[in-house]
Amino acid sequence: MPKFTVAICGGGVGGLACAVALSRYPDIQVDIYEAASQFAEVGAGVGVWPRAWKVVQALGLDRELAQVAVVAPDHRPRLSFNFRKGDQPEGHTFYQLYTPGGLVTIHRPEFQHILLRHLSPSARTHTSKRLASYSQSSQQEPQSRVTLYFEDGSSATCDVLIGADGVKSATRASLVDELAQAARAAGRPNEADSLRRMAQARWSGLSAYRTTITAEALRSRMPGHTLLHEPMAYFGHDRQLTAYPLLHGKIINVAAFKARYDLEGTTMKGPWVTEATKDEIAADFDGWEPEVKAIFQCITKVSRWAVHTTEPLPSFISGRVALIGDSAHASVPFQGAGAGQAIEDAYLLATLLGHPKTTLSTLARALQIYDAVRRPYAQNVAETSRECGMLFTFNYPGLSSRDIQTGQMAEKLRAVAETIQRKWSWAWDSTLDGDLARAVRMLEPS
Numbered sequence: 001m002p003k004f005t006v007a008i009c010g011g012g013v014g015g016l017a018c019a020v021a022l023s024r025y026p027d028i029q030v031d032i033y034e035a036a037s038q039f040a041e042v043g044a045g046v047g048v049w050p051r052a053w054k055v056v057q058a059l060g061l062d063r064e065l066a067q068v069a070v071v072a073p074d075h076r077p078r079l080s081f082n083f084r085k086g087d088q089p090e091g092h093t094f095y096q097l098y099t100p101g102g103l104v105t106i107h108r109p110e111f112q113h114i115l116l117r118h119l120s121p122s123a124r125t126h127t128s129k130r131l132a133s134y135s136q137s138s139q140q141e142p143q144s145r146v147t148l149y150f151e152d153g154s155s156a157t158c159d160v161l162i163g164a165d166g167v168k169s170a171t172r173a174s175l176v177d178e179l180a181q182a183a184r185a186a187g188r189p190n191e192a193d194s195l196r197r198m199a200q201a202r203w204s205g206l207s208a209y210r211t212t213i214t215a216e217a218l219r220s221r222m223p224g225h226t227l228l229h230e231p232m233a234y235f236g237h238d239r240q241l242t243a244y245p246l247l248h249g250k251i252i253n254v255a256a257f258k259a260r261y262d263l264e265g266t267t268m269k270g271p272w273v274t275e276a277t278k279d280e281i282a283a284d285f286d287g288w289e290p291e292v293k294a295i296f297q298c299i300t301k302v303s304r305w306a307v308h309t310t311e312p313l314p315s316f317i318s319g320r321v322a323l324i325g326d327s328a329h330a331s332v333p334f335q336g337a338g339a340g341q342a343i344e345d346a347y348l349l350a351t352l353l354g355h356p357k358t359t360l361s362t363l364a365r366a367l368q369i370y371d372a373v374r375r376p377y378a379q380n381v382a383e384t385s386r387e388c389g390m391l392f393t394f395n396y397p398g399l400s401s402r403d404i405q406t407g408q409m410a411e412k413l414r415a416v417a418e419t420i421q422r423k424w425s426w427a428w429d430s431t432l433d434g435d436l437a438r439a440v441r442m443l444e445p446s
């Protein structure tokens with residue numbers, strides 16, 4: 001007989017990492033509800049920094065992942081990313097971003113297969129189950145349950161619901177509605193109105209072209225291309241391109257961004273993901289250096305994503321419901337941190353739920369601790385990701401792109417790079433261990 005049941009809504013990296021982390025506790029029954037008809041990831045890469053990689057190791061996934069990932073040798077400090085100013089005919093490398101601990105780059109579908117393989121046999125997966133909303137009793141009694149309502153008309157119940165349903169999260173919409181109702185009932189109508197606005201994701205003003213190319217194609221176009229050996233980040237005004245090798249260097253992940261910060265926060269009309277052509281991307285990066293042009297020439301298929309984010313929520317939890325990953329804190333991807341943050345949320349929440357002190361009657365407390373420990377950190381990472389995006393595209397306050405085009409270029413670029421290095425230091429100078437220990441201490445007051 002399980003001590004309680006957990007429903008996870010969404011089988012992306014966050015939801016599956018959470019299910020794998022909960023699989024360590026045989027007394028918790030896990031059900032995963034995924035909207036798609038099968039578990040499928042976008043055929044792109046994901047970079048994982050040391051903080052999240054340590055969680056991957058704790059979950060016992062690292063050996064299998066190392067077979068398919070590009071891992072820094074022995075995880076020793078190394079120079080990881082070359083920063084190059086790319087919006088001119090002759091590229092100019094202005095910085096080498098030092099990434100102590102290294103970056104692990106993983107092909108997303110392989111990552112998902114490995115997570116699925118590590119689910120406990122008792123974890124039940126349900127596909128074609130798109131959550132519409134949920135309800136729960138406002139009285140937090142041990143026997144109160146959460147009811148999930150799916151778009152196909154069916155429903156399910158659980159003791160805890162974890163919303164891992166990404167940036168368009170239906171769980172977040174229901175949770176924000178609960179928080180707004182509570183604010184209104186407490187006589188805070190203004191707070192209720194601003195909460196309601198947080199239910200939906202907002203366009204960041206960024207479009208991301210996402211694709212992979214083969215190293216073979218790139219080698220035949222430009223045998224000495226830097227990307228054949230090292231990750232690259234190319235910078236220009238309102239444009240940025242990050243690329244790195246995957247699958248032991250056989251393929252190269254490419255993410256090219258176009259910024260319209262004047263449109264940040266607006267509502268995007270039409271689909272968020274559309275097909276694009278290599279001519280469109282080449283036109284957006286017209287005048288860029290030959291290395292960048294060579295990348296575009298190798299493209300066979302490319303899609304364009306309108307990158308959406310969420311406003312900082314005042315809570316990731318409500319009663320017996322918790323949000324993790326992009327449903328809680330979707331950010332722009334300029335620190336390569338969204339998936340890593342989802343993995344950290346998943347691991348910390350699962351550790352609290354699996355702890356012997358957590359029972360049906362203390363569930364709400366475990367969720368409160370999750371919120372108290374994870375929310376400030378994850379929201380800070382989302383904010384620094386936004387700042388890095390502005391630096392990458394030379395839109396940072398006090399940073400004029402004219403300065404960069406003209407005489408003061410070297411000095412300004414170095415300042416940009418050093419700021420980026422500083423803003424990324426969270427990724428390699430800290431671990432989740434301290435937060436985990438603090439969370440467990442809060443569960444076990446002396």
Ligand SMILES: Cc1cc2nc3c(=O)[nH]c(=O)nc-3n(C[C@H](O)[C@H](O)[C@H](O)COP(=O)(O)OP(=O)(O)OC[C@H]3O[C@@H](n4cnc5c(N)ncnc54)[C@H](O)[C@@H]3O)c2cc1C
Pocket residue numbers: 009010011012013014015033034035036045046047048129130131132164165166167168169170171208210255305307324325326327333335336337338339340341342
């Ligand atoms: C261009 C780009 C590059 C990026 N690069 C990196 C990187 O290098 N490193 C990094 O750490 N992060 C990166 N990210 C961010 C990362 O992709 C996300 O933060 C991460 O995928 C979030 O994981 P998640 O599980 O929370 O959500 P998702 O991966 O979006 O998964 C959500 C799941 O929920 C399902 N779902 C949705 N709605 C429902 C519903 N109503 N009911 C049931 N299921 C539902 C979806 O089908 C999906 O399977 C990048 C993002 C972009 C756009």
